[in-house]
Amino acid sequence: MIEYFNLLNDAEKDELTDVIQTLFNQTYILEKKFEKKYGRYQASARYRVCERHLDFLMDYFKIGGLVLIENRQYGIMALKSNRLQGDKLTKLTTLFTILLKLIYDEKMNTVSNSIHVFTTLEELNAKIQLFRLWDNRALSITEVKKAVTALKKYQVIEVLDTTEELDSETRILIYPTINVVMDGMDIQAVIEQYQNDIEDEEKEDGQISSFN
Numbered sequence: 001m002i003e004y005f006n007l008l009n010d011a012e013k014d015e016l017t018d019v020i021q022t023l024f025n026q027t028y029i030l031e032k033k034f035e036k037k038y039g040r041y042q043a044s045a046r047y048r049v050c051e052r053h054l055d056f057l058m059d060y061f062k063i064g065g066l067v068l069i070e071n072r073q074y075g076i077m078a079l080k081s082n083r084l085q086g087d088k089l090t091k092l093t094t095l096f097t098i099l100l101k102l103i104y105d106e107k108m109n110t111v112s113n114s115i116h117v118f119t120t121l122e123e124l125n126a127k128i129q130l131f132r133l134w135d136n137r138a139l140s141i142t143e144v145k146k147a148v149t150a151l152k153k154y155q156v157i158e159v160l161d162t163t164e165e166l167d168s169e170t171r172i173l174i175y176p177t178i179n180v181v182m183d184g185m186d187i188q189a190v191i192e193q194y195q196n197d198i199e200d201e202e203k204e205d206g207q208i209s210s211f212n
Helices: 003-005 009-024 045-050 054-063 090-111 120-131 142-155 177-181 187-197
Strands: 028-030 031-035 042-044 067-071 078-079 118-120 155-158 171-174
Touching: 003 171, 009 028, 009 045, 009 054, 009 078, 028 045, 028 177, 042 045, 045 067, 054 067, 090 118, 090 120, 090 171, 090 177, 090 187, 118 120, 118 142, 142 155, 142 177
Parallel strands: none
Antiparallel strands: 028 078, 031 042, 067 078, 118 171, 155 171
């Protein structure tokens, strides 16, 4: 493994180091990301680096008990672990994740040929109210910003408007990463569980503790 790395030129070494650090930091690397400046998806150089050195990266992460998975269907490199935990998520971040998956599936079923799935904070809030997933407190802008920042960090969403001025009309692009985050989960069952748990005022954590 060390020999493989040493045979690379300096530019390739830097690219590989950057990719490793990025995966540790944000768990996912997307094949294409939406560039607000151009209004379209752009290919990711980091994803191409992962493809070129995939065998090396899989062996590298395996030493630490991690699994690097290439999901070609959605164009995602995902770092997974059954033993290690990533960042602890707030309850609202978890709820947003669940509802983003619900919205993503609904819209993909309606417009199956589209690769763009958009929502708004107003739509997310409407879903929270519809399913009675929050107590009587109004959602604070601080809580919302924390949730949006976490989801953006892990490549689950792209905020198409400035995050400094979040409001009900803030537009959000949902990446297919949401399918990996919620892989194999029965969304309706998770929502029903939350509906039961909301009665327990002492419950502070959600069902998903980490994106890893």
